[in-house]
């Protein structure tokens with residue numbers, strides 16, 4: 001069985017949905033994971049914001065506008081009046097549900113239910129289209145099997161067991177449709193896997209179903225060597241290892257959700273990144289093997305906060321770093337980069353929710369400095385295969401840019417640099433010109 005995930009733009013219009021249907025209608029057994037139509041989750045976030053602020057009229061106007069957009073989609077998607085009516089009723093149900101929140105208390109719990117509507121809508125509309133086209137398929141509710149635990153980590157045993165139970169109900173079915181992104185949490189409430197989470201859903205479903213392959217269909221022909229939104233002349237990378245792809249996803253390559261490589265890696269299931277707009281392009285294949293050029297790609301992660309703790313006395317005495325890390329642990333705040341010297345420790349976090357509390361506790365160890373608006377630039381490749389010279393190329397390319405932190409040696413796949421975000425575009429552009437060999441097998 002294969003898992004095929006289609007992202008927001010791939011199902012962004014009636015026409016795109018029809019194109020997806022023709023891509024998947026062959027006989028191979030598969031589970032198709034859909035995101036919300038592009039723009040929908042952003043619209044739902046906006047609606048939730050208005051509801052939180054008690055701006056119910058503005059919320060209603062946004063809900064009406066979104067409803068109208070979907071009516072148009074339904075008009076274009078179906079030919080029979082039976083399906084058009086069925087879709088109209090479905091849309092009325094979902095949008096009346098959204099409107100009901102303008103009359104009632106609105107908390108984080110209701111917000112999550114609002115955010116879930118995008119994937120519920122796209123999958124239901126798509127299933128109706130398949131029915132109209134006589135393509136046999138079953139819509140599996142992700143809320144019946146996708147679950148996170150009290151630490152917001154996927155409950156993989158639960159997912160595997162419940163997905164199996166769902167699939168066993170339809171022994172003769174080859175095509176299943178389900179929602180990405182949405183799940184239940186430890187309390188059984190509707191929740192989600194964070195923005196971009198449909199990739200993660202696909203990977204978790206692939207691992208749970210022991211799939212042969214996980215395909216992430218999107219709007220670009222694979223993982224590029226640099227961020228195509230920022231730099232011109234990027235190119236797709238033919239092959240990546242799980243570790244390389246995981247580093248890129250974690251450090252900002254938006255094409256993959258930060259955690260989405262891990263479940264596939266655990267089960268050694270190849271992940272293919274493909275382009276719905278250009279299905280014949282070979283895209284990127286991610287497996288346990290690393291091949292191709294030594295320096296493969298760069299990615300950038302914004303909104304990083306750097307914290308420096310200076311302490312003449314205790315630093316690097318045994319137990320000191322543990323005490324520092326324990327502060328971050330208490331606030332469930334992961335650390336991304338760390339560098340040390342005899343007199344100071346610098347580290348970075350991307351979740352600054354508890355920054356004030358963390359800084360207050362760190363002050364017990366010494367002087368604390370905080371720099372916000374930082375960016376981690378992550379250069380990924382096989383630096384063992386490269387043997388030597390990679391560092392020189394990177395520093396040469398970045399010689400005009402002030403580097404705040406450097407991390408090398410944590411893994412063989414990653415060199416990370418911390419810079420001020422104001423230098424990001426220049427850094428990515430200079431690296432693009434300076435470190436890649438364009439005539440490799442990857443280009």
Ligand code: ADP
Nearest residue numbers: 007008009218220222223224226227253254255
């Ligand atoms: P989807 O809606 O299909 O999940 P996303 O917008 O989440 O699509 O991800 C695809 C986008 O990721 C691309 O359009 C591209 O702009 C962006 N992107 C950022 N970095 C990279 C990269 N290194 N390679 C490819 N795409 C990237």
Ligand code: ASP
Nearest residue numbers: 035041181195196197198
């Ligand atoms: N629809 C969700 C989002 O926009 C999940 C996804 O697209 O992967 O974040």
Ligand code: MG
Nearest residue numbers: 007196254255
């Ligand atoms: Mg995405």
